[in-house]
Amino acid sequence: AQSVTQPDIHITVSEGASLELRCNYSYGATPYLFWYVQSPGQGLQLLLKYFSGDTLVQGIKGFEAEFKRSQSSFNLRKPSVHWSDAAEYFCAVVFLIQGAQKLVFGQGTRLTINP
Amino acid sequence: DAGVIQSPRHEVTEMGQEVTLRCKPISGHNSLFWYRQTMMRGLELLIYFNNNVPIDDSGMPEDRFSAKMPNASFSTLKIQPSEPRDSAVYFCASSPRLAGSSYEQYFGPGTRLTVT
Numbered sequence: 581a582q583s584v585t586q587p588d589i590h591i592t593v594s595e596g597a598s599l600e601l602r603c604n605y606s607y608g609a610t611p612y613l614f615w616y617v618q619s620p621g622q623g624l625q626l627l628l629k630y631f632s633g634d635t636l637v638q639g640i641k642g643f644e645a646e647f648k649r650s651q652s653s654f655n656l657r658k659p660s661v662h663w664s665d666a667a668e669y670f671c672a673v674v675f676l677i678q679g680a681q682k683l684v685f686g687q688g689t690r691l692t693i694n695p
Numbered sequence: 696d697a698g699v700i701q702s703p704r705h706e707v708t709e710m711g712q713e714v715t716l717r718c719k720p721i722s723g724h725n726s727l728f729w730y731r732q733t734m735m736r737g738l739e740l741l742i743y744f745n746n747n748v749p750i751d752d753s754g755m756p757e758d759r760f761s762a763k764m765p766n767a768s769f770s771t772l773k774i775q776p777s778e779p780r781d782s783a784v785y786f787c788a789s790s791p792r793l794a795g796s797s798y799e800q801y802f803g804p805g806t807r808l809t810v811t
Contacts (some may be wrong), residue, residue, distance in 0.1 A: 623699070623786055623802035624738075628782050637810040670738065674798050682751070683728075683798060 582607050582675040586686035594694045595663050601656040601689050603671030612674035613654040614683070615645055619667045628655065629671075643666070666693045697721075699803035701787050707809045713775040716806045719768055720789030728800060729762055729772050730786040738786075744770065777810045784808070 593599055601683045605611060612631050616624040628639025635647040645656045654671060671686040700719040710715055720727045728743040743753040747764045753808070755762070764770040774781055784807050788800040 614799065616802075621803045621804075624788075624800075626799050626801070681798065682740065683800060684740075686697055687737045 582673075582684065584671055584673045584684050584686040586669075586689050588689045589687070590692065592692040592694060593661055596660050597659045599656075599691070600663070601665045601669050601671075603626070603654045603656065603686060605652050605654070605671075605673045607652075607673065607675055609676075610649065613645075613647060614672040614674075615639065615643070615654075615656045616670045616672060616685075617641075617667050618670065618688075624670060624694045627656070661691075661693055663693045663695065666691055678690055699787055699789055699801055701803035701806050703806060704804065705807045705809075707811065708777055709811055711776045712779055712810075713773065714777045714781075714808060714810075716772040716787075716789030716808070718770045718772070718803060720770070720787070721791075721801055722768070723780050724789035724791050724801070725767075726790040727764060727768070727770050728788040728790070730788065732784045732786060732805070734784075741772070741780075746803075774808075777808075779810045782808055782810050 583602045587652050614629045615627040616623050618624045619626050628646045629639050629643055630637050638644050646652055647654050667686050668688045668690050670688045672683050674681050674683050725800045726745050729741040730738050732738045741754045742762045744764045760774055762772045784801050784805045786805045788802045790800045
């Protein structure tokens, strides 16, 4: 069955430290992949997306993500986090379900930044 | 571009009352989505429209929920009668829906619904 998993519910890092948020999916074909960020009290904002081509994609706010087909993963990275990066991060995947494309979200990873 | 607009931002109502949530998608976008977000269930797709036509409403939890899109610039999500377990944040999103390429969605700020 198609699924999206974000193994880490909550991650805490220090300001200036590097960050990696994990995302794994289960799907028989190459999916479309997205990362969204949700600040408190706000809607979701698209950080980056992958459809095809170069497996390392750059997004907004200094984020990047790498698609690894062999691992069915699409992990989000940032070399140095800022306090303003504290938010909830959602991985999302487009699956073909019953003939229709559906965007399915992972459960989210809450990021806390220590000063 | 004003982005996706939702109203109201907050709604508090009593059990049994009718609730109507409103959404104005980004101009020119062809698809519109309604989501519900709760701590327990995360982000769930309720229904989506293509060119104002409902395509998939399999996520609508019960007959108490209904959604309409009378034109390309307006959609409503109605709950009648409302129950406390409907308390959640409801998001509307729109997508340009370019065939074969983009499937990115643009989210509104959400409506926080509390049913007492």
